[in-house]
Amino acid sequence: HELKHRISPAEDLVLAQRLRKLFPHDKNAGPDGSYRVTSLYFDTPYDRAYREKMSGVDRREKFRLRYYGTDTSFIRLEKKFKINGLCGKRKVRLEKEKVKLLLTGDYDFMADSGEPLLVEFYSKLKRGMEPKTIVCYDREAFCYAPGNVRVTLDRNLRTGLSSVDFFNTDLYHVSVMDPPCTVLEVKFDR
Numbered sequence: 001h002e003l004k005h006r007i008s009p010a011e012d013l014v015l016a017q018r019l020r021k022l023f024p025h026d027k028n029a030g031p032d033g034s035y036r037v038t039s040l041y042f043d044t045p046y047d048r049a050y051r052e053k054m055s056g057v058d059r060r061e062k063f064r065l066r067y068y069g070t071d072t073s074f075i076r077l078e079k080k081f082k083i084n085g086l087c088g089k090r091k092v093r094l095e096k097e098k099v100k101l102l103l104t105g106d107y108d109f110m111a112d113s114g115e116p117l118l119v120e121f122y123s124k125l126k127r128g129m130e131p132k133t134i135v136c137y138d139r140e141a142f143c144y145a146p147g148n149v150r151v152t153l154d155r156n157l158r159t160g161l162s163s164v165d166f167f168n169t170d171l172y173h174v175s176v177m178d179p180p181c182t183v184l185e186v187k188f189d190r
Contacts, residue, residue: 001085001086001087001186001187001188001189002082002087002185002186002187003185003186003187004183004184004185004186005183005184005185006181006182006183006184007181007182007183007184008181008182009180009181009182011182012153012155012181012182012184015153015184016140016153019142019151019153020033020142022142023142023143023144023151024142024143025140025141025142025143026139026141026142026143026150027143028068028141029140029141030069033140034138034139034140034141034155035068035069035138035139036068036069036070036136036137036138036139037066037068037136037137037138037139037154038066038067038068038134038135038136038166038169039064039065039066039134039135039136040064040065040066040131040133040134040166041062041063041064041131041132041133041134041135042062042063042064042065042124042125042129042130042131042132043062043129043130043132044128044129044130045128045130047132049061049062049063050132058082058083058084058085059081059082059083059084060081060082061079061080061081061082062079062080062081063077063078063079063121063124063129064077064078064080065077065078065094065099065102065166066078070169072096072167072169073096074093075093075094075095075096075099076091076092076093076094077091077092077093077094077117077118077121078090078091079091079117079120079121087187090117091117092115092117092118096167099166100167103131103166107122107125108122110122110125131166132161133159133160133161134159134160134161134165134166134173135157135158135159136157136158136159136160136173137154137155137156137157137158137183138154138155138156139152139153139154139155140152140153140155141153147188147189147190148187148188148189148190149186149187149188150185150186150187150188151184151185151186151187152183152184152185152187153182153183153184154182154183154184154185155182156175156180157175157176157177157183158173158174158175158176159173159174159176160173160174
């Protein structure tokens with residue numbers, strides 16, 4: 001299960017203080033309890049994944065490349081999918097050099113990789129899927145083992161359009177929330 005809510009900076013402040021007293025931070029958090037997430041989303045020329053999400057289509061999927069903090073040496077290709085209101089994710093690690101090839105349009109290496117997710121992604125790219133937008137934000141995440149609960153506060157949400165800039169960790173991205181707000185996300189199994 002995955003629930004998302006927009007909350008105000010004041011609500012974020014109160015909720016974050018309470019969560020810090022109750023739950024441990026995600027093991028990947030920095031000293032301040034947060035870390036940066038940078039994703040490059042792929043979509044069709046007509047933005048099918050985006051339109052399906054905005055329309056609330058029950059069965060949908062999206063592909064993204066993602067790294068954390070400023071370490072671009074650890075990158076994953078992820079496929080998120082939603083079916084009947086439940087979410088799932090498949091992921092595979094990709095070497096930076098392979099990602100660079102992919103972003104220049106040289107992705108034939110995936111066809112013979114033997115990795116099902118890469119083969120599926122390759123077939124989607126061959127049918128027109130392409131890099132669309134970069135999304136970057138600062139995440140504070142909390143975990144609660146019973147029920148596999150994960151609560152995240154995603155702040156300073158920003159975006160960029162050029163996949164060429166995916167590895168530029170110093171790049172200024174444009175803020176997308178006006179007025180500023182936080183995205184509260186709650187994930188749980190039961």
